[in-house]
Every structure is written in structure tokens, then in C-alpha cells.
Amino acid sequence: MSDHDDSGVYWWRLLDDEPFHNTRTKILFAAYKEIHLNGFQAASLNNILAHTGLTKGALYHHFPNKTELGYAVIEEVIADRIYRSFIAPLNDSGRPIDSLIELIQQSGNAFSLRDVQLGCPLSSLAQEMAPIDEGFRTRLNVIYELWHEAIVKAVMKAxxxxxxxxxxxxxxxxxxxxATMEGCLSAGMISQDLSKLMFCGEGLIQYLNLIQNKNN
Amino acid sequence: MSDHDDSGVYWWRLLDDEPFHNTRTKILFAAYKEIHLNGFQAASLNNILAHTGLTKGALYHHFPNKTELGYAVIEEVIADRIYRSFIAPLNDSGRPIDSLIELIQQSGNAFSLRDVQLGCPLSSLAQEMAPIDEGFRTRLNVIYELWHEAIVKAVMKAxxxxxxxxxxxxxxxxxxxxATMEGCLSAGMISQDLSKLMFCGEGLIQYLNLIQNKNN
DNA sequence: AACCTCACATACCAACTGGTATGCTTTATA
DNA sequence: TATAAAGCATACCAGTTGGTATGTGAGGTT
Incomplete structure (x- = not known):
């Protein structure tokens, strides 16, 4: 179940300047993949280490335990990707709603089938861990609040x-x-149908058009 | 982590006529609770059995393995609850959109804080298992498609x-x-804030109002 | 009464889990 | 150059996991 190929094209593409060379980052990204695939609880430390070629000594030298490794994945990997993909692009537009619509469209088009099958790492982690670990919940909540704030700013400007x-x-x-963006992704994931995801996204765009003044 | 009290008030309240008396159903519902709390992979068969007072012999007499138990939970517990809560109430209204809005409002009001903290069993299971087990994905997808169909009917009528x-x-x-309903629930869960859930729901209701003709 | 099937209980197992204690190099420091 | 610390590797451990083999009592059938 946990075996997989890494050939999938991610919409949160890895950036070239990310420091993959040091051990800590290697573990961090391998952990991110494992967690994204199997969830945190089912993520196997041995699997993570097998993918990196490292050993348990390395892991427990950089992280005190599995939970803290999970926290680090959220704060250093997931937060960064959400920020770059959905928050940073929202800054300073003359017509903020239009650029929000454009962002939604571009995001949708960037999804591969495999991306959709795997789902959003943020929301799946939230679903799994928020009810049973406060540390996860608060850290994930920070990301959502940043995301919300950015959209609030855009809407207020408009x-x-x-x-x-x-x-x-x-x-x-x-x-x-x-909420709707993540719901759309979930709909695409469960149906394994990219068109359903796009369809759902168009519904959201319709909403964003309906709240705009026509005579402007 | 897995210990909990069962005092929470569920919006998908247990109906009195459900046959709790037989062993199979006892296991089924105990499994549902464990899965809802910890997810499927982290759900412990020993925990499930401890909550029922039964033993492993009973479990493996009624279910061939853990996976099939999970399938049964979807088909016999979760599907039933979604149907009763969100699908059946949609039937045959003169003003379908209004009754859809009413359903959303009523659902929102029925949530306790604990309900919100735990999240929606359908979507959390989907997030966890859809990427790694086709059997889970198809069975969950059936529920979503039934749900979609019911709303499609209502919208077409309107x-x-x-x-x-x-x-x-x-x-x-x-x-x-x-998608938005589940996204709203997710937003409520991650923020542990009922008002955020309601707020999100009102946004959805606003959308449903905007697609209605004002001059009718 | 003999037999059989159903519906469980008991005891047990290999595999894997997160975690630890220790040892070995390499690098930095003094 | 001696010493300390950092950065890992190796070997190991108790606990838990899903799963199985066997036992047992009740109920029905012939």
C-alpha cells in the first residue's frame, strides 16, 4: 500500500532553491511524502528512512520524536507550499476578485490526475489529526488563518x-x-475525475462573479 | 489518544429502531466510533472489541478482515446516516432551493462543539482512504453520487x-x-469555532440566494 | 441419543511500531 | 595536537498490530 512512484507532477512543485542537500531536509521531505500518502499515524519512520537511505540515528538526532517531526513537516513544508501557491499570489491587484478567480482557474489547470488522487495535504492532515492532537490542530489552523486573512484583504479592497x-x-x-476550494479538491479526489474538480471550481467562480457589481 | 467519552451529542443521532442487540451490529457501531475518532488505519481492533466486551473470535466470525469491516461500516453505517440527514429531507418540495437552504441551516444548528471537533466521518474517511484503497474510494464515491443526484433533482425542479x-x-x-458544506465543516473543525462553521454556511446560503430569480 | 453447525471465547503468533543506548567518524575548538 | 562536540550508524527493545488455530457450549436436525 505504501509503495509508490515519485513521478507525479505536483502543483506545489518543488522549488530549485530548496536545500535538499542536508540530512534534516531530506528527512523532512521524505516524511512529507509518506504523510501525504498514508496519513501521519500510518506513516512509517522506517519507510521514511528507507526512502532517504538514512537511519534511525539520523532521524532522532534531528527530531525528538515522531510527533515533532510531524509538526516540522507542517511548519516548514506544508505552510510554505500553501503560502507560495495560494497566499502570495493574492497580493496587490487592482481588481482583487478577478485575480482571485484567475488564481482558482490556474490552480485547477495545474492539477494532474495523480495530484487529484492524492488530495490536498493540508486538508487531509487536518481531517486526520485535528481531532486527536492539539499541536497539529493549532499549527494547521495558523495556515488556514493566514490564508483567510489574505482573501479578506483582497475582498475588502474590492x-x-x-x-x-x-x-x-x-x-x-x-x-x-x-472551504469550497478544498471541497472541490475532495470531490475530484473521491471521484478521480478532473472534470468534476473543474466543474466545482467553476461553481465557485460563478459565486465570485455574482457578488460583483455588474455596473462596474 | 484513543480513549474518549461517548457523551457527545451527534447530529446523526442514533435511531431507536436500530438493532443494537446482535453481535454483528455491536461490532459495526463500535468500529464506526473508533474509525471516526482515529481514522481507519489507526483504528485498533482490540479497542473496538474492548468497547463491546466481545472478543476476536466474534469479530473474525462476522468479518473476514479489518478492511472488510471498514467496508461494512461505510455501507451500513455511514451511508445510512448521510442518507437520512442530507438526502432524504430533500424530497419533493415546492420550492426546492428554499428547503435546501433550510436543511443547511438546520444541520448547522444541530452541531455541538464536539461534533464539529470530530469532523464529518464521510469526508475524513475519504481523505484518508481514497488515495490508498480502491474499495474504500468506490464505496465512498457511491454515497457522494447519491447525494449529488438528490441535489441535482432539486435544482432541476427549481x-x-x-x-x-x-x-x-x-x-x-x-x-x-x-463540497462547500464539507469545507465549512472542516473550517469549523480546524478552528474549533462553531461560529466559523455557521458563518461559512451563511456564505453558501448567500450563493443559493444569488442564483435565484429575484422577481419570482 | 448422536451429530452437526453456528456463534462465539481463549490463547497464541509473526511482523512491525516508535523509541533508545551505544559506538564510530568527522569537524570544530582550544 | 589534544579535546570536545556534532552528525550520524548499528543493534536492540518492549509494546502493539492484524490475524489464526483451536476449544467450547448452545440449538437444531435426524
Whole structure:
């Protein structure tokens, strides 16, 4: 079950400048893959080490235990990818809602079938660990809040320049956009159907169009 | 981690007529709870049996292995609860969108804090098992498709009686509604904040209002 | 009464888990 | 150059896992 090939094209592509050369980072990314595939609890330290060629001595030299390794994966790998993929691109646009729509479209198009099959590492970890470990929950929650904040800013900017209809509450839009994006990914994953994911994303885009003023 | 009290009020309340008296069902529901708490892979058969007072002989008399037990939990417990909570209530309304909105509101109000902390058993199981076991994925997908179909019917009915704006595609609305509902639950779970869940739900309701014709 | 099947209980097992104690190099420091 | 510390490797451990082989009592059948 846990064996796999690493040939999948990830939408959160690895960046070239990431320091893969040091042992700690090797373990961190191997752990990220294992966790992404099998979940945290089912992730095997022996598997992680087998993929890196390292041993248990190396692991426990850099991390005190499995739980702290999981925390580090969240803070140093997952947070970074979410930020680069969904938060950073939102900055400073004249028409923030349009650039949000564009971001959703681009994200959707970047998914391979394998990406969709594996699901979103953020939401799957949240589903698994949030109910049973506060350390996981708080660390994952930080990422979600950063994400929300970024969208809130964008919506408020659009609001202030009169691009939105009256009833819109920025925080509500933010929470809903994030929720729907992850829900769309989940729908694509469970159906293993990329078109279903895109279809769902178009629904979200329709919503974002409906809250915009037509006469502007 | 796996110990817990069973005092939580579930929104998918157990119905009185469910046959708890026979051994198979006892195991089934104990397994459901364990899986809902810890996920399937981390669910311990020994824990399940300890909660029922039964032994391994009983379990392996009724189920060939752990995986088949998981399948049975999906088909006989989870499917039933989703159907009763979200699918059956959608039938035959004069104003289907309004009754869908009402269903969303009622569901939201029925959540206790503990319900939200635990998350949705359907989506958490999907996140965990869909990528690594086809048997789980297909069985969970059946539930989602039934859910989608029911909403598609409702939207088409509203469409045919001219209650919706032109751009609406029923299947798109269906996929998005389900996706957003689960995303809202996820947002509530990760923040451990009921108001965030409700807030997200109101966003979805706003969407459902926006796709309705105002002059009707 | 003999027999058989069902419905479990008991005892046990190999495999794997996270974690630890110790040893060995290499590098930095003094 | 002596010494300390960092950065790993090796070997090992108790606990837990899913799974199995066997035993046993009740109920029905002939």
C-alpha cells in the first residue's frame, strides 16, 4: 500500500532553491511524502528512512520524536507550499476578485490526475489529526488563518472600490472560498475525475462573479 | 489518544429502531466510533472489541478482515446516516432551493462543539482512504453520487419552474453545495469555532440566494 | 441419543511500531 | 595536537498490530 512512484507532477512543485542537500531536509521531505500518502499515524519512520537511505540515528538526532517531526513537516513544508501557491499570489491587484478567480482557474489547470488522487495535504492532515492532537490542530489552523486573512484583504479592497454588492462580508467570503476550494479538491479526489474538480471550481467562480457589481 | 467519552451529542443521532442487540451490529457501531475518532488505519481492533466486551473470535466470525469491516461500516453505517440527514429531507418540495437552504441551516444548528471537533466521518474517511484503497474510494464515491443526484433533482425542479437565473447548471450547483458544506465543516473543525462553521454556511446560503430569480 | 453447525471465547503468533543506548567518524575548538 | 562536540550508524527493545488455530457450549436436525 505504501509503495509508490515519485513521478507525479505536483502543483506545489518543488522549488530549485530548496536545500535538499542536508540530512534534516531530506528527512523532512521524505516524511512529507509518506504523510501525504498514508496519513501521519500510518506513516512509517522506517519507510521514511528507507526512502532517504538514512537511519534511525539520523532521524532522532534531528527530531525528538515522531510527533515533532510531524509538526516540522507542517511548519516548514506544508505552510510554505500553501503560502507560495495560494497566499502570495493574492497580493496587490487592482481588481482583487478577478485575480482571485484567475488564481482558482490556474490552480485547477495545474492539477494532474495523480495530484487529484492524492488530495490536498493540508486538508487531509487536518481531517486526520485535528481531532486527536492539539499541536497539529493549532499549527494547521495558523495556515488556514493566514490564508483567510489574505482573501479578506483582497475582498475588502474590492469592496472599498465599489466592485462588490452590498451584502458581502469579507470574512464570510474568505472562509467560504477556502472551504469550497478544498471541497472541490475532495470531490475530484473521491471521484478521480478532473472534470468534476473543474466543474466545482467553476461553481465557485460563478459565486465570485455574482457578488460583483455588474455596473462596474 | 484513543480513549474518549461517548457523551457527545451527534447530529446523526442514533435511531431507536436500530438493532443494537446482535453481535454483528455491536461490532459495526463500535468500529464506526473508533474509525471516526482515529481514522481507519489507526483504528485498533482490540479497542473496538474492548468497547463491546466481545472478543476476536466474534469479530473474525462476522468479518473476514479489518478492511472488510471498514467496508461494512461505510455501507451500513455511514451511508445510512448521510442518507437520512442530507438526502432524504430533500424530497419533493415546492420550492426546492428554499428547503435546501433550510436543511443547511438546520444541520448547522444541530452541531455541538464536539461534533464539529470530530469532523464529518464521510469526508475524513475519504481523505484518508481514497488515495490508498480502491474499495474504500468506490464505496465512498457511491454515497457522494447519491447525494449529488438528490441535489441535482432539486435544482432541476427549481429551474423548470423558473425560480433560477439562466446561467445555473444543476450538476455544478450540486457538486459545489456538497463540497462547500464539507469545507465549512472542516473550517469549523480546524478552528474549533462553531461560529466559523455557521458563518461559512451563511456564505453558501448567500450563493443559493444569488442564483435565484429575484422577481419570482 | 448422536451429530452437526453456528456463534462465539481463549490463547497464541509473526511482523512491525516508535523509541533508545551505544559506538564510530568527522569537524570544530582550544 | 589534544579535546570536545556534532552528525550520524548499528543493534536492540518492549509494546502493539492484524490475524489464526483451536476449544467450547448452545440449538437444531435426524
Amino acid at each position: 469592496q472599498q472600490s465599489g466592485q462588490l454588492i452590498d451584502q458581502v462580508q469579507p470574512e464570510q467570503v474568505a472562509v467560504m472560498v477556502v | 429551474q423548470q419552474s423558473g425560480q433560477l437565473i439562466d446561467q445555473v447548471q444543476p450538476e455544478q450547483v450540486a457538486v459545489m453545495v456538497v
